[in-house]
Amino acid sequence: MINYIIRRLLIALPSLLGISVVLFTVLALAPGDPFEDLANNPNVPPEVRMALRAQFGLDDPIWQRYLHWLGSMLKGDWGFSFISRINVDTLISQRIGVTIAVIGMSQLVALLVALPVGVLAAVKPYSWFDRIASTLAFVGFSLPTFFTGVLFILLFSVQLGWLPFVYRSDLSSTGWQWWVDQFKQSIMPITVLGLFQAASWMRYVRSAVLDVIRLDYVTTARSKGLGERAVVNKHVVRNALIPVVTLVALQMPAVFGGAIVTEQIFRIPGIGSLLIDAILRNDTPVIMAVTFVFSCLVIFFNLVADVLYGWLDPRISYR
């Protein structure tokens, strides 16, 4: 198992490098000059500007600039936020916890909804339950997260007044009340993101279970006299989950996209809203760093999926 994880880690490294190349190319190809403002400033002579360019290595060949940039990224030297006036890595470490918590909880919600519903729908295909669940799944992933978020706020905050619509990281209450408040303000963002995921996962689970449930070994399990519950839970679901894990890993980039939108709607102070703020205020170092962090997270979750894959399917681990 350890061996397998190490091998997967080694496979993840080239993709991380590839992503860093893509990111850097985008940045290098982008028109515009960081010292453009200085060019319009009459107090700064052109020689000073040229000297600055040389000092920051803007005149070096592109591969040299890339290696330099990669080196400082690896050393944790991610630059300095123009707006917040603190180091980018401090800024990100302050914000990333909320994002991970919201994404993690919503994935859990999605799993808790999609797994039972998908399995039940597949066990009795084309029944009423299956039809309703499948149609709702279609509705679920056709509703963009920003619209669901707005609808939720409209219903639960504006009309009913049950839940707060702004997420606060500085809750004034303490003790038990803090947990209650935290729970109340987290329900909507987590549900919005979770239900969107659940809708597409449910379809994956349903079709995967449908594929497995017709196989001979399931018939064998039934003919041994096992109860339907044991057959489904022990024999069908575990095998059906193997393709589902792959599809879920492929969905990770979309999950992060949804998280950015959700953070923006509910004003959650995570790295998604940090990214939007940075873009709206031209804070380039923060934009680069957050995009890179998102890339790392995607790779990381792909890795987790691979490890899960190895655990679900023992045939893979020893290859």
Next chain:
Amino acid sequence: MAGSTPASATASPVAARPAKSTSLWAEAWRRFKRHRLAYWSLWLLGALVAAVLIGPLVYKVGINDVDFAQKLATPSAAHPMGTDDLGRDLLARVLYGGRISLAVGLAAMLMAITVGVTIGAVAGMARGWVDAALMWVTDLFLSLPQLPLLLLLIFLFREPLKQAFGLEVGIFILIVVVIGGFRWMPVARLVRAQFFSLREKEFVEAARALGASVPRQVVRHILPNSLGPVIVAGTIDIAAAIIAESTLSFLGLGFPPDVPTWGRILYDGRDYMDLAMHWALFPGIAIFLTVLTINFIGDGLRDALDPRRVL
């Protein structure tokens, strides 16, 4: 067909004749109609498209007619979808925004399909190291965080394109290229897989034996047979592109504020939800219905264009 279902049409020789006369597309259409939700979705989407295309010609209210007396008016006979904070008619703006959203969806889909089919076809025909390299790039693109990169690209390239092509066309090109550029990977994989199996089929071998050049084999024989899944993927891509465009507009990074796309109207209306919920609701419903019907149609096409289906 595998003989699992008794083939009703071919069971008697008399019934076989009309079945033969139906073309491939008529057969697909027959199967498509059996998917009720997809069939009705096609009508609904057709109505939506017609409304967006013809609507502004019939409903002659300017999208920028400011009328402060009618500020934030709820839906009425004069303003069927109400008005926004400047008293602009929302129906006119939603109809106009629909044109942009649908145009972005179609153009981004075409871009994704073109790139995907090209890369998939090259990888499928070349094999060897070309295939390996192209698939590595495909996998790399699949693991890129799309929305952050989308935002980054738009942030970096918005100004220069604005200067080169003018405000609206520049943003349109940028959004279409960027969204399309992030959606070609599934198509490339599908096409490559199809090419791998089709190029070994007898009819392609026959064409090769008759001296057909590689481009002719691809264009005349392999590509038409691999189009089914591509059409399905393309349909779903329209929906995904519309969502992506609305998301960008909703984040304030799509079209400029005075261009009313669906996402932008929703974004503007969000702050007035307690006073005028119709403002955010109608563009949201428009996005939802368009995306839902397109997804259903894609599902119906999947059933209709899968030749293994006996339905």
